[in-house]
Amino acid sequence: MRWSQALIPTLKETPADAVAASHILLTRAGLIRQLGAGAYTYLPLGLRVLRKASQIIREEMDRAGAQELLMPALSPVELWKESGRHANMGGILMELKLSGDRHYVLGPTHEEVVTDIARDLINSYKQMPITLYQIQTKFRDEPRPRFGILRTREFLMKDAYSFGSDLAQLNTAYDAMYEAYCRIFDRCGLPYAAVEAESGPIGGDSSHEFMVPCSVGEDSLIQCGACGYAANRERAEIGKPGQAVPQDHSAPAHQKVHTPGVRTIEELSKFLKVKTSATAKLLVFMADDKAVAVLIRGDHEANEAKVRRAFGASTLEPADAQQIIKATGAPIGFLGPIAIKIPFAVDHSVAAMATVVVGGNEEDVHFTGVIPGRDFALDRVLDLRNAEQGDPCPRCAGTLSVAQGIEIGHVFKLGTKYSKAMGANFLDDQGQSHNSIMGCYGIGVNRILAAAVETGHDDNGIIWPLAIAPYDVLVVPLQVTNALVMADAALLEERLTDAGFDVLLDDRDLRPGVKFKDADLIGVPLRVVISERGLKEGTLEVKWRHEKEAKTVPLQGGADAIAGMMREARAAHAAKCETRQVIRKSGHSSTN
RNA sequence: CGGGGCGUAGCUCAGCCUGGCUAGAGCGCCUGGUUUGGGACCAGGAAGUCGGAGGUUCGAAUCCUCUCGCCCCGACCA
Numbered sequence: 211m212r213w214s215q216a217l218i219p220t221l222k223e224t225p226a227d228a229v230a231a232s233h234i235l236l237t238r239a240g241l242i243r244q245l246g247a248g249a250y251t252y253l254p255l256g257l258r259v260l261r262k263a264s265q266i267i268r269e270e271m272d273r274a275g276a277q278e279l280l281m282p283a284l285s286p287v288e289l290w291k292e293s294g295r296h297a298n299m300g301g302i303l304m305e306l307k308l309s310g311d312r313h314y315v316l317g318p319t320h321e322e323v324v325t326d327i328a329r330d331l332i333n334s335y336k337q338m339p340i341t342l343y344q345i346q347t348k349f350r351d352e353p354r355p356r357f358g359i360l361r362t363r364e365f366l367m368k369d370a371y372s373f374g375s376d377l378a379q380l381n382t383a384y385d386a387m388y389e390a391y392c393r394i395f396d397r398c399g400l401p402y403a404a405v406e407a408e409s410g411p412i413g414g415d416s417s418h419e420f421m422v423p424c425s426v427g428e429d430s431l432i433q434c435g436a437c438g439y440a441a442n443r444e445r446a447e448i449g450k451p452g453q454a455v456p457q458d459h460s461a462p463a464h465q466k467v468h469t470p471g472v473r474t475i476e477e478l479s480k481f482l483k484v485k486t487s488a489t490a491k492l493l494v495f496m497a498d499d500k501a502v503a504v505l506i507r508g509d510h511e512a513n514e515a516k517v518r519r520a521f522g523a524s525t526l527e528p529a530d531a532q533q534i535i536k537a538t539g540a541p542i543g544f545l546g547p548i549a550i551k552i553p554f555a556v557d558h559s560v561a562a563m564a565t566v567v568v569g570g571n572e573e574d575v576h577f578t579g580v581i582p583g584r585d586f587a588l589d590r591v592l593d594l595r596n597a598e599q600g601d602p603c604p605r606c607a608g609t610l611s612v613a614q615g616i617e618i619g620h621v622f623k624l625g626t627k628y629s630k631a632m633g634a635n636f637l638d639d640q641g642q643s644h645n646s647i648m649g650c651y652g653i654g655v656n657r658i659l660a661a662a663v664e665t666g667h668d669d670n671g672i673i674w675p676l677a678i679a680p681y682d683v684l685v686v687p688l689q690v691t692n693a694l695v696m697a698d699a700a701l702l703e704e705r706l707t708d709a710g711f712d713v714l715l716d717d718r719d720l721r722p723g724v725k726f727k728d729a730d731l732i733g734v735p736l737r738v739v740i741s742e743r744g745l746k747e748g749t750l751e752v753k754w755r756h757e758k759e760a761k762t763v764p765l766q767g768g769a770d771a772i773a774g775m776m777r778e779a780r781a782a783h784a785a786k787c788e789t790r791q792v793i794r795k796s797g798h799s800s801t802n
Numbered sequence: 803c804g805g806g807g808c809g810u811a812g813c814u815c816a817g818c819c820u821g822g823c824u825a826g827a828g829c830g831c832c833u834g835g836u837u838u839g840g841g842a843c844c845a846g847g848a849a850g851u852c853g854g855a856g857g858u859u860c861g862a863a864u865c866c867u868c869u870c871g872c873c874c875c876g877a878c879c880a
Contacts, residue, residue: 222829222841223814227873247872299880319880353803353878361879428879622880650880670840688839723840730840741839751839 211681213716217254219243220728230426232663233358235672239732241659241680248355248363255732256659258680258712260366263658264345266397266677267368274390276341276370281323283347287313289322293631302350304363316349321628321650324371328646329634332373338636338646339379341387343370345655357426359656360616366655373629373646375636380647384416384623387651391420391619392794394653396787399675400661402618405431406441408515416623417445420653421615422661431615432597436608441597444515446610448558448593449602455564457581464548464580466570473543475508478576482567485509489567490560492545494534494552497523501537503554504594505547505568505586510559511596520555520592540571547586548577555590556582616664618657624648672733673755676783681714682706682776684734686726688741690719698765699740702750705769711776730755735779738772754779 218240227244228234236242241256252260268278287305290296296303296315304316317323324342332340348367355361372383388404395402400422407417419442421431430443441447472481479486489508494501495517502521506512518526534542537552546569547554560566560582567578582588593604599612626645628634635643658678666673674680683706687699696717703715714734716725729737739751739760750768752775753760763771 219812219830221813226808226814229874244872295880300878302879321880350879354876356874620880652880721838721840721842723838723842726840728841739839743839 211714213714214718216714218728218732219253220731228358230357230360230660230664231667232360232426232660235663235667235731236358236659239672241732242359244358248352248361250359250362255680259659259662259674259678260655262678262680263398263655264366264368267345267394267653267655270390270394270397271343271368271370273393274341274386276343276387276390278344279342280344280346281317281320281327283317283349284314285317285323287315289326289632290315293322293325293628295322302352304349304351318348318350319367319650319652320344320346320369321371321624321648322632325628325632325634325648328371328373328629329632332634332646333636335375335636335638339372339374339383341370341372341383343368343651356428358660360426360660361428362656365657368653368655370651372649372651373634374649375638375644375647377647380623380625380649384621384649387621387649388418389791389794391621391651391653393787393791395420395618396790397677397783398658398662399666399677399783400618400658401665402661403431403433403440403615405433406445407620407622408442408444418621419617420619420621421617422665423613423615424661424664425614426664427614427616429615429617431613432610433613434603434606434608434610437603437606439603439605439608439610443596443612444513446597447604448595448597448610449604451558451562451602455562457564457583459581459584461565461581462579464565464577464585467576467578468574469544469576470574472574472576478567479508482576482578484567488563488565490547490563492538492547492550492554492569493517494529494537494545495521495526496529496533497521497526501529501533501552503538503545503547503550503552505554505556505560506595507557507559507563508567510557510598512594513596516592516594517555520590520594521553538571540569541573544569544571544573544575546571546577546580548580550586553590555592555594556586556588557594558591559595561588561591616657616661617654618661619651619653621651622649624650667733670727671731674733674735676735676779679733679735680712681734682711683713683736683738683772684729684732685713685715686729686737686739687715687717688722688725688739690717692742694745695740695742698745702738702740702769702772706773709769709773711773736772736776738768 220240221238224234225237228237240253243251243253302318306314345368349364352361352363355363374380374383402420402422404418404420407419432446433440472478475486475489475491478489486509490505491508492503492505493512494503504512504517514526531542538545566580568580570577597610601610603610629645629648634646636646637643662675663672685699685702687695689695703713706713733755735755737753744750748765749762750765751760752763
């Protein structure tokens with residue numbers, strides 16, 4: 211491709227609206243262009259990267275035995291009513307009415323559509339296991355699109371769905387997808403972590419998110435540096451706190467303090483001049499419509515999934531002001547564990563405190579000097595809060611660290627949620643009918659670009675990983691009006707193209723500085739400069755985007771040398787992927 | 803949905819507070835010339851419903867009302 215003919219609208223200045231590095235650089239390098247909030251055009255350069263990532267995904271999905279199909283974005287609303295998600299997806303479902311009174315949905319994901327296919331076409335245990343996938347545009351009415359292509363209303367997703375006749379088939383399919391995901395992200399050159407995620411209906415270790423650590427990530431990634439434990443914030447367990455501070459049960463009884471209008475932990479902390487970590491808050495939830503409470507240290511956050519499990523509830527939501535008064539007799543802001551009448555659980559960190567400040571279950575009253583276990587019961591002490599930086603690891607003696615991350619993939623064991631709701635059944639070898647057992651597996655293709663740029667750039671621009679770069683080699687003739695220079699550039703382009711590389715030739719008649727700046731900006735891995743100066747010496751200049759220094763290679767046989775360098779780099783990367791695969795095999799599998 | 807910010811040329815922005823000549827600059831683009839290894843210079847040129855509607859006024863980019871869009875923080879996120 212000749213740059214002079216290509217639509218690569220690079221920008222010298224930073225677009226005013228862009229904040230994230232990926233947004234700024236993808237725009238400046240001419241890969242994307244914003245149309246509206248959460249809607250982007252992929253210009254030729256951007257599309258090339260999307261295609262390369264998609265191709266890697268396809269190859270690995272096929273290798274894992276999945277079959278590609280293509281489902282429509284448009285689906286009848288009835289399907290969504292059948293599954294129950296028409297009511298449950300919040301506001302993100304994009305709905306539209308077509309002429310007449312036909313009511314459609316633009317698919318935010320495709321469990322319903324694929325389950326509809328399965329109930330029609332997969333009726334026998336002999337057809338299973340089977341995994342189907344597609345790479346297709348999804349639509350979600352995101353309340354707040356963000357960070358360029360990181361969160362958009364329309365995005366490319368690889369979604370796969372497995373159907374099995376028993377749990378063993380589900381586990382096999384899940385493990386195959388997990389391994390395929392590792393291979394995909396390895397090949398794409400992304401620094402990712404597979405973390406445990408909230409497992410949903412099947413329980414156990416049945417969901418993983420693939421995250422790329424990065425400051426603009428919207429998810430939290432909790433990791434133990436010592437043993438490799440990794441989970442998202444919703445899922446992360448916390449180890450038991452170390453030796454508790456000794457309690458003095460013979461200490462004077464707790465004190466009643468008048469705290470007019472002191473409703474928040476912040477206010478309480480200021481009013482009594484104690485640290486927020488010396489206080490505790492009683493949070494009331496409606497667990498399957500029954501009021502329950504948890505006692506959490508003032509500076510901590512409750513984890514609703516943990517609270518839900520603690521009370522064995524299937525649904526949980528925070529109680530509103532009225533429910534709280536009804537349940538505790540006190541207004542919000544003055545709740546405490548002493549003489550409370552609803553079931554409550556205490557977080558480990560509160561149980562370990564020597565004394566604590568809590569609400570008095572009476573307006574404008576708090577108690578100080580409260581001793582856990584003496585002044586209120588410690589029948590139910592559990593892990594109930596979100597993990598934080600420095601918390602003990604649940605698996606070893608290490609401590610947890612918290613980082614932000616971009617979720618680029620998610621694997622999930624669905625079980626029979628959809629097959630049951632929609633009647634996707636099969637007959638077993640005894641002629642008995644069962645619901646198919648499903649798994650679903652998603653990859654955000656656009657997010658691969660965003661994550662690659664977030665983790666691969668410098669002050670001058672993008673540094674693409676080899677495997678998904680829009681072009682492999684950028685050939686830069688410095689004097690395009692010099693016929694000799696151009697002839698050599700054209701020859702090099704031809705040779706490298708014939709050798710199977712994607713070549714961009716910067717034939718624009720611009721000053722060298724401009725061409726170098728643009729080269730760094732778009733981040734093509736290998737840059738080859740052909741100049742009058744070099745030709746006199748019989749050399750080409752070759753520079754990797756990720757390295758500082760350029761090398762010279764002889765003009766004679768230059769194409770072969772450059773092709774060799776590229777092949778070597780590819781081989782080195784493949785070897786690295788291979789090594790990681792071996793490490794995974796020798797390590798623990800996802801389901802043990 | 804709550805809070806904050808911003809809409810003026812393809813991009814970055816000035817002008818608005820305190821209304822008044824033909825609405826400006828830099829970058830980019832077009833023409834010509836000089837330049838040529840890290841975002842050159844000179845001369846000339848094209849390019850704008852000042853987001854939109856209504857109002858106030860002799861007169862509105864500027865003041866008022868409404869509205870649309872975009873960005874950030876929060877809520878939300880199968």
